[in-house]
Amino acid sequence: MNSATRNENSQYGKVAKAIITPEGNMDVLSLAEVQRLQDLSDGGIHRIFRLCSLAVLNCGSDLDDAEEVLKRYSDFDIHVVQKYRGLKLEIDNAPAHAFVDGEMIVGIRDNLFAVLRDIVYTHGQMLPGGSLDVSDSEGISNAVFQMLRHANAFHPRVKPNIVVCWGGHSIGKEEYNYTKRVGYELGLRRLNICTGCGPGAMKGPMKGANLAHAKQRVVDGRYIGISEPGIIAAESPNPIxxxxxxxxxxxxxLEAFVRLGHGIVVFPGGVGTAEEILYLLGILLHPKNEDVPFPLVFTGPRSAAAYFEQIDAFIASTLGEKARSRYQIIVDDPAEAARVMKEGMSRVTEFRKQCSDAYHFNWALHIDEQFQQPFEPSHENMAALNLHRDQESWQLAANLRRAMSGIVAGNVKANGIQAIKQHGPYKISGDSALMAELDELLQSFVGQKRMKINADEYTPCYQVIR
Incomplete structure (x- = not known):
């Protein structure tokens, strides 16, 4: 049974003490796993487990600043209690909106144990002697496969039906409502939704699809949220x-998105969305992927037409016409966006049949190691990015993706925010014409208030050197 004691004196509303038990999964841990979860040193995983758990419990918050979330709930903590009869989580000073009448909301509880499952497995298997070897490209893809399998993300022999939806967490009401309409049309076609799990364009499609699934009597609708420890505090999982x-x-x-998903819909967003677009286009531009079908639709309301025109122009000038041929822009027509995606699923199904590729994991897609190796957005690494045109288009896309990733870190990730405070903005340099185009794109994000939630005045964490 779950129990909780409310702390009414807290400024933000906190539950002073709660004890949570799992239902049906994560019933037991090994002694070594419990010790790692309780280890407060740099080599332990308690810090990451605490951060991700707080993000899940903070579901519905309008904060997108990881440092501010941690400051607001600085007295929050979570401990694993391993009893002979099973596992329990003991939680101190959790956000009160995760509970109703003293009981933790079921969806939040389930996601809390999903965090425990993934943190324990990933860190345990990536230790020396573990099963996950990420020293080369093949090993990284195999590790992504094993992590998704461990999370029960695979439904073998089910025809392609997972639509990944990308877009900004900081979007206006009109754009948010449009994402719900597209999600509704996708759900009517019995397609499932996968997003980055946060608010805005990550929540809207799930909400729309949820209603459509109910109308179609789809009882096993999937609303998959994929995150990572560095971003989850800024984009807490939405309730769906x-x-x-x-x-x-x-x-x-990012690799999990393109291996698990069968097509992608992109809504208006900011640098995080630009990072995702550059990642996927860079992969699709690689010669080995020339014949791999991957339906990609950019869509938004009429008011977002100028946004997509600017994105389209930037892609054309940096990556070329071949990149533009890999996506379709559909403005203010949710039903058409869903129809195009549904038709694309049929092509994906036929291709997977012909090449004997799995429906549940896109093994045929080649992902170069440049898109797989973790990029640490230090000031030195950001300044050293190769942002020049004398390289293959897919390689330029990889480097532009890294630049966007660094800006995301400086905007919302705790480590990135701290680095900017200590050393000032990142310096980004390269070909002068390319830098002018990049700066214009980023300035448009600032002008449209797409950098951060509720940020009336945004101070850039970067400086583009023309």
Whole structure:
């Protein structure tokens, strides 16, 4: 049984003490796993487990600043209590909105144990002697496969039906409502939704699909949320996520999206969305993927037409017409966006049949190691990025993706925010014309208030050197 004691004197509303037990999974841990979860040293995983757990419990918050979340709930903590009869979690000073009448909301409880499952497995298997070898490209893809399998993300022999939805967490009401309409049309076609699990364009499609699934009497609708420890505090899982998966870093998170998903819909967003677009286009531009079908649709309301025109122009000038041929822009037509995606699923199904590839994991897609190795957005690494045109388009996409990833870190990740405070903004340099185009794109994100939630005045964490 779950129990909780409320702390009414807290400024933000906290539950002073709660004891939570799992239902049906994660019933027991080994002694070694419990010790790692309780280890407060740099080599232990208590810090990451605490961070991700707080993010799950903070579901519904309008904060997108990991440092501010940790400050607001600085007295929050979580402990694993291993009893002979099973596992319990003891929680101190959790956000009160995770509970109703003293009981933790079921979806939040389930996602909390999903965090425990993924943190324990990933860190245990990546230790020396573990089963996950990420020293080369093949090993990284195999590790992503094993992490998804461990999370029960695979439904073998089910025809392709997972639509990954990307877009900004900081979007206006009109754009948010549009994402719900697209999600509704996808759900009417019995397609499932996978997003980055946060608010905004990550929540809207799930909400729309949830209603459509109810109308179609789809009782096993999937609302998959894929996150990683560095971003989850800034983008807490939304309440509709019923399959939460925590990957160890942004690169494996992105690979999980394109290996697990069968097509992608992109809504308006900011630098995080630009990072995702550049990641996928870079992969699709690789010669080995020339014949691999991967339906990709950019869509938004009429008011977002200018946004997609600017994204389209930036892609054309940096990556070329071949990159533009890999996606379709559909403005203000949710039903058409869903129809195009449904038709694309049929092509994916036929391709997988012909090449004997699995429906549940896109093995045929080649992902170069440049897209797989974790990028540490230090000031030195950001300044050293190769942002010049004298390279293959897919390689330029990989480097532009890294630049966007660094800006995301400086905007919302605790380590990135701290680094900017200590050393000032990142310096980004390269070909002068390319830098002018990049700066114009980023300035448009700032002008449209797409960098951070509720940020009336945004101070850039970067400086583009023209």
């Amino acid at each position: 996520v019923n399959e939460l998966i925590i990957m160890p870093d942004i690169e494996k998170r």
